[in-house]
Amino acid sequence: MNALPAPRNLVLIGGGHSHALILKHWGLSPRPDVRVTVINPGAVAAYSGMLPGFVAGHYPREALELDILRLAEFAGGCAVMGRATAIDRENRLVHIEGQPPIPYDIASVDIGITSAMPDLAGFADHGIPAKPLEAFATRWDAFRRKAHAGEIAPEVAIIGGGVAGAELALAMAYALRSVRNTQVSLIDHSNILSEIRPATRRAVLKALAKAGVQLRPQSRVAEVRADEVVFADGSTLPAQFTLGAAGARPYGWLTQTGLALQDGFIKVGPTLQSSDPRIFACGDCAHLTHAPRPKAGVFAVREAPVLFDNLQSALRDGSEARLRPYHPQKDYLKLVSLGRKSALADKSGLRVSGPLIWRWKDHIDRTFMKQVKYLPQASDKAI
Structure with a gap:
């Protein structure tokens, strides 16, 4: 046989x-x-x-x-x-x-x-990439709960001003809309949403403005710390949650x-x-x-x-x-x-x-x- x-x-x-x-x-x-x-x-x-x-x-x-x-x-x-x-x-x-x-x-x-930023000082210790999605989803859920409970300042910085970064900025601003002193900032070393059609860009920029998202175009991040983002010119931005959404x-x-x-x-x-x-x-x-x-x-x-x-x-x-x-x-x-x-x-x-x-x-x-x-x-x- x-x-x-x-x-x-x-x-x-x-x-x-x-x-x-x-x-x-x-x-x-x-x-x-x-x-x-x-x-x-x-x-x-x-x-x-x-x-x-x-x-x-x-x-x-x-x-x-x-x-x-x-x-x-x-x-x-x-x-x-x-x-x-x-x-x-x-x-x-x-x-x-x-x-x-x-x-x-x-x-x-x-x-x-992955949206990891291995060359950005402090990001591995204090930031979180948007991809892979599983780790980000877990970290965001914990941060959102703490922000609503008043246990942490509702300060969010998103590095990467493409469509993905804009979508997440709008989503985060909406999730924290009832929390006092919420600050969601969208940062890019170039222009925000530069890769999409002009009419679409205007519509999304209008939505970002309506949601109160602060835009930081032409801003290069030099370092991520536990409670702030440091720019190349030495200025800082308070951030308790720093997300990397720049590129693929x-x-x-x-x-x-x-x-x-x-x-x-x-x-x-x-x-x-x-x-x-x-x-x-x-x-x-x-x-x-x-x-x-x-x-x-x-x-x-x-x-x-x-x-x-x-x-x-x-x-x-x-x-x-x-x-x-x-x-x-x-x-x-x-x-x-x-x-x-x-x-x-x-x-x-x-x-x-x-x-x-x-x-x-x-x-x-x-x-x-x-x-x-x-x-x-x-x-x-x-x-």
Whole structure:
């Protein structure tokens, strides 16, 4: 009697939006010849689309949590709680901080980005990056409670005046609106919201002014202290909570993988394969060489079906696999939360804002979460 062949190992590095959907799809179409392992620092990952709503107080913490453990179980795989630190491509091993390495036949990387500022004095000790989201969400929840209880001064500084920084500034100002002497400041070394269309910029700047957010353009931060931000000119700004939201930075360990990178992000082609055909990448940590796009969750979500099919094909057919191409849209819908239950929609130069747009955005976000939270029973999957 011939022995059954050993199962192939699929390792999903990171619990990003694409991988959450991959686990859901895998559970609906399981393969007994494949062993699935997902590596993530924690049991849950946060959905970025609902983060401003959580910060503002519109959603409870659990509303934006992707249950990676439950998704892995549904997929018939296992979850390893740890932080990936390296990929040994020669021996096909993924190294994890404080744990044994995990072997792979095919791997996919979906670890997102970080807003950490390692070169800014004092930030590591006294600041918090907006990404990864999980640590920020925990720190903000604790600060908000203390501010409302009068245990800490409601002084917030956000470093980074892009759309993400503006959304979070508006959300924080709304969350602290009933606390006396609240001060929320949005800081950028250049101009605030310089990367978006002029009409959209004016609308968001108007919302920031209405919310009482102080703008500090052309201000370079030199140091972050426990209770203040120090600027390059020596002036200071009181801050009990300093958030880093400036730009999208790749994780440093990717530079040691030997994969082709673009500014630290993994280069992928239309099939979402890296320069090593056994390693795929998606979401914010990937750079689409055939169609460069901004870092936005919409692309990660839409990459998932293509990635799922290509992982299946690569595991089944190896180098002979015929893989699907992913072609991202050129102009995508941008939805900006405005603190209160109001949002702005911008696409193709058309702009609309108000409570109805927030309800639309809320519907889109909740629909995505339902996709990954509703996991049918075994009897339902067989139908």
